[in-house]
Amino acid sequence: MSFVFRTVPHVIFETGASARLGAIVKSRMTRPVIVTDKGIVSAGLLDAALDSLKAEGLDFHLFDGIEADPPARVVRNSVEVARGRMADGVIGFGGGSSMDTAKIIAVLLNSSQSLEDIYGTGNIKGARAPLALIPTTSGTGSEVTDIAVVTSDDDQKIGVLGDQMFADIAILDPELTYGLPRHVTAATGVDAMVHAIEAYTNRYKKNPVSDALAREALKLLSSNIVEACENPSNGDARANMLLGAMLAGQAFTNSPVGAVHGMAYPLGALFHIPHGLSNSLMLEPVLRFNAPAASHHYAELGDVIGANATGGYAERCEAFIDGLMEIVAATGVERRLSKLGVSHNDLPRMAEDAMKAERVMRNNPRDVSYDDALKMYGEVL
Ligand SMILES: NC(=O)c1ccc[n+]([C@@H]2O[C@H](COP(=O)([O-])OP(=O)(O)OC[C@H]3O[C@@H](n4cnc5c(N)ncnc54)[C@H](O)[C@@H]3O)[C@@H](O)[C@H]2O)c1
Ligand SMILES: [Fe+2]
Structure with a gap:
């Protein structure tokens, strides 16, 4: 028998964990960008998490422009937003669409590669920025996977895969999923x-x-x-x-x-x-x-x-x-x-x-x- 098994090194599974997000991530980043979509914001799911970031003195930027099955243009724009804010870490907060985009932002933030350069398996060069992922759906498992899925400019679902796509930490708070529509x-x-x-x-x-x-x-x-x-x-x-x-x-x-x-x-x-x-x-x-x-x-x-x-x-x-x-x-x-x-x-x-x-x-x-x-x-x- 021979196989390889890899996963995210640090998982926190705790009801209410998102309310202490600031304390959990502060040793890793000081100017995080929070990557999410408008549905998550309007459902109020981020309120406690953002309060905790403020309480810990983190200089964060909330970016809620993610669209489902993230189109490449949205992903490129998200990277530009994070660069413009001089972010030093990324927090993906939402379903697979938000978490996947967060992974790519963390990879491209300080890189000279383009999004297209990293399409496929093993094409990412160098290290990524610190990355924390918080799921709000019980679905993709993206918080512990090494893949992000993007909708390319010619309407194909393209995977970006690599060891760098594993987050530093996955934070799972079941409370965030109580309000998921049926x-x-x-x-x-x-x-x-x-x-x-x-x-x-x-x-x-x-x-x-x-x-x-x-x-x-x-x-x-x-x-x-x-x-x-x-x-x-x-x-x-x-x-x-x-x-x-x-x-x-x-x-x-x-x-x-x-x-x-x-x-x-x-x-x-x-x-x-x-x-x-x-x-x-x-x-x-x-x-x-x-x-x-x-x-x-x-x-x-x-x-x-x-x-x-x-x-x-x-x-x-x-x-x-x-x-x-x-x-x-x-x-x-x-x-x-x-x-x-x-x-x-x-x-x-x-x-x-x-x-x-x-x-x-x-x-x-x-x-x-x-x-x-x-x-x-x-x-x-
Ligand atoms: N990276 C991976 O390992 C992996 C695996 C499978 C799928 N995917 C990708 O993930 C994406 C799909 O992700 P998804 O199914 O999690 O959905 P999603 O992120 O696209 O979100 C779907 C909708 O649910 C809403 N929503 C999410 N959480 C909510 C909550 N707690 N309460 C109320 N509304 C909520 C969002 O606002 C959004 O409108 C696809 O692009 C897919 O290809 C990635
Ligand atoms: Fe899936």
Whole structure:
């Protein structure tokens, strides 16, 4: 056996932790830029955190210009804002869009590289500025991953990957997620489940540490997602979702995602369908497509979600997919592309773009051709 496992060196998981953000980061930065979006600010999620930065005398700048599935122009502008403010550290506060942009700002702040120079894997040169990440969705796990996802100028979802993308510290405060609207809880929670499932079936990088994290993540997420949707202020359910999303993030960073993500990317890039929702839509067709190649792994995950099936791999795999889709259906997440503005004529372009997502498609347990992709999109139209 041989594998590599990497993660963020310092994690704080504590209800109310964001109210002492200043004390936590002050040894690392004095002029931080806080990277977030307007939805987070208007939900009042930053109030206690900003008070604590003031109380510690930090000379911070609040930048709330992040857009979902961050477009390259927004990311470039964010870097310029941080430079203009002479920031000496970056705090990403929000969902994956804010945290991913924060990572790139930290990398480019003192660098001569352009955003395009660092697209792909291992292209970042030199060290980055100090970086703290605080998630407000229980979804991407970006607070512990080594990747940021940007929407390029030609509408492709591009990954930026490298060791520098691991934050110095991840601060997880379940209280920040109590006010997540139901549809966001559902979609981002399904995204996190997909991270666990796809990490578990990666063709090349599957490893025992990621496997253990993925199983625990899927157990926590699958048993709490419906409760978190129905009783949003249930603190235990919210904490379990946030923990599950982080564990799934640690798993997939070391055993990356596959065709659910690859097929979901064109939905985000072309139609601005939120990332979690895109994954929720593509989950069932891809799992059923993968079943012949991954039935033994899906059978094991069936035990994790309590599908409790007996019989051979094929029956237990079927029970896993059915059980998982029941949970997804109970969250109320939308399941049809045509309800989200996608028409039959769009499917060829989507299938073409899915083929371009080679970085993730290659990890899938079964090869996906253009015709396979077209068929799978058709199944959820
Ligand atoms: N870096 C990674 O490892 C990784 C992994 C998966 C996905 N991603 C990327 O992350 C992005 C998606 O991130 P996301 O799903 O977390 O969503 P997001 O950051 O795009 O946010 C979605 C919406 O939810 C709102 N929101 C967030 N937290 C809230 C809260 N607590 N209360 C009320 N509203 C809240 C935001 O204001 C925003 O309108 C995509 O670009 C995706 O490609 C990154
Ligand atoms: Fe994802």
